[in-house]
Amino acid sequence: MGDVIMEKADKIKILQDLVNINTVNGNELAVATYLQQVFAEHGIKATIDEFGDKRANLQAEIGSKNADQKILVLSGHQDTVSIDDESAWEQPPFGAQIIGDKLYGRGAADMKSGLAAEVIALIELAENPAVTLNGTLRFIATAGEEFGTPGAYRLNEQHAIDDADALVIGEPTDGQIIFAHSGSFNYRIASRGQAAHSSRPAQGINAIQGLVNYINLEKDLFADTPEDPYLGRVQHSITVIHGGEQVNTIPATAELLGNIRPTQAFDNQQVIARIEAAVEELNQQYDAQLSLEIIHNFEPVETASDNGFIQIVKQAAQETFTDRQVDLLTMNGATDASVFVKNNPGLPTVILGADGDKSSHQLNEYTTISSYLSLIKIYQKIAREFLQ
16 A cells, blocks of 8 residues: 555645635634544544634644654644735635646645645545554644734643654745744833923923933844854844824833844843843933833744754655755744743754745745645655654
8 A cells, every 4th residue: 555545636625725714813713623524534533622713723643642652743823814905916815726836825835735734644644554653643733823823822731732752833944944943022112201391301201212222222232142053143123113192292101112033042031131131221220211011922943953853854855855955944933833842842843844935925825736745745754754
């Protein structure tokens, strides 16, 4: 019996069906319900965890469950970013139209191709009589990865990933293997002053000046941080600023937003401590008083490039993607893994997915059928090798 169980047309239809479902920043329940039905048709029980407003996670697993055996998790998110101006799309954003080797639609790349490939990999492994997995292969579909990761945080509360020995996230990578990515830390600095008429500025405290004081300090705030061997320097930016309402009034309040990309060499806790110290220093020096609010706090994810799991993934990808050079790379974006590693620090993790990385979040997003079909085979090879 060969590895191929499901017809090629059925594999493509599953991906098309997923892209047809509008999951722009929500509505994951529709995808979870569909996938639960697909699994059921192949004798696999999948559990939906609905948590209001049509948000839902889904889990399924195959293999054996002995205490001394390993657990491999394949994970992906069900939501997509917005489509913005639908009329600007050359193909309908939820049409899943195929032209040549390309399948177009919002989420085709990011990341319904990875999600569908993971589902089919489980089904084909479960139905292949030649395969015995000595361990557990678990599939987790999450809600809300594109904003706030409520699904991943909920899964952490349920300890869904605590026992995992390795993790694959199916984000689009054009077949390249991401073995490390930075964290993402979003924060707000609020400045509080005192209003006064602009003709008597000394009677007030200018909240905007408080932000300026911070901005001037922030530009060199991370200059002395160590360079991470894989992820390099901490990247940091002030990205939004609000303050003042009337030109002849000294503003009493103002705020800014910033984004920082922590690394394992200078992690989220060190970033927070550095900002807190800066705020405290400025509050002692100046009248305008600053306060820090953490908006998102996603951890960096890093596995040594010579780790055994990374090598298993590399071999599987190189053997299957015969049309390209497969490399081990890093990236600055964050994924659900940034949340999962909070409960399972050091969890060997790779990001590996189909074509379309550069079209993610863009107009006319697409993936390629060929890379999607290859990805299904790669996920099966990884599972068979890791759980042998």
